[in-house]
Amino acid sequence: MDFQRQTSKRLYEEHAATLQLLARVERVFTGRGGAYPPTADDADWAAFARAMVSAIEVEVARHFEFEERELFPRLEEAGDGDLAALLDEEHVTIRAVAQPLAELLRQALAGGLQPQQWQTLKTLGLEFSERLGSHAQKEDGALLPVLDNLLDEDTDRELFSAYAAA
Ligand SMILES: [Fe+2]
Numbered sequence: 001m002d003f004q005r006q007t008s009k010r011l012y013e014e015h016a017a018t019l020q021l022l023a024r025v026e027r028v029f030t031g032r033g034g035a036y037p038p039t040a041d042d043a044d045w046a047a048f049a050r051a052m053v054s055a056i057e058v059e060v061a062r063h064f065e066f067e068e069r070e071l072f073p074r075l076e077e078a079g080d081g082d083l084a085a086l087l088d089e090e091h092v093t094i095r096a097v098a099q100p101l102a103e104l105l106r107q108a109l110a111g112g113l114q115p116q117q118w119q120t121l122k123t124l125g126l127e128f129s130e131r132l133g134s135h136a137q138k139e140d141g142a143l144l145p146v147l148d149n150l151l152d153e154d155t156d157r158e159l160f161s162a163y164a165a166a
């Protein structure tokens with residue numbers, strides 16, 4: 001997609017990176033990326049689990065907070081309050097899965113899980129992927145085009161440099 005503003009471009013790139021990670025999530029939890037549940041010495045699994053915890057607690061958290069703080073209020077002011085409220089509500093439902101998911105991943109990394117917990121982890125992982133994937137695609141289609149029109153050059157520069165520096 002061809003956006004004019006740096007802020008929209010950056011968010012679009014982050015959504016693309018997220019969608020790539022989610023494709024990996026689906027491979028891992030459906031057993032197409034190696035045995036699931038993994039063996040205790042599976043280094044690929046451990047790398048994946050650490051990457052997921054960091055994605056949830058750092059990248060996704062930072063991205064969501066930026067949208068909530070800087071973008072949704074601007075959308076509302078511009079008369080798109082319904083869209084802002086919908087996207088904000090989706091953040092809530094995504095966090096509701098992301099938090100227990102990160103918790104179980106940490107526990108898995110720290111010493112393994114009981115069979116039932118591996119099952120719960122899989123369910124949470126696939127649910128997270130579904131919710132976040134559809135959210136990112138919705139923002140690409142609905143939020144970013146609006147944002148691209150909404151931001152003037154100066155506001156875009158300010159927002160982008162604040163976000164990049166954070
Ligand atoms: Fe979002």
Ligand SMILES: [Fe+2]
Pocket residue numbers: 011015063067136139
């Ligand atoms: Fe987003």
